[in-house]
Amino acid sequence: MSVYVDDAVHPWRGQRWAHLMADTLEELHAMARQLGIPRRAFQNKTSGAHYDVTADLREQAIRLGAVPISRHVDRVLVRAVIARAKEQGRDGD
Structure with a gap:
């Protein structure tokens, strides 16, 4: 089992x-x-269960063992991870 963090690093705030x-x-x-992300930051949506993380937290997550995935390189894996996240989002927490 794994935790993943994508490279979809979008500007916001x-x-x-x-x-x-x-x-x-x-x-x-x-x-x-x-x-150190509070549970209230959990995004439990049909678009996929996830947490939004800053670029700095992304790097920290990778150091803690999260698998970096690239929407540009790892397309098959990314689709599978997103499909699991969507299923989890529908099911709740």
């Missing part, structure tokens, strides 16, 4: 943001706790 996703919600929430 003066920072750049990416998405933290995982194979299971348990893993996702555990990584968020390690990063």
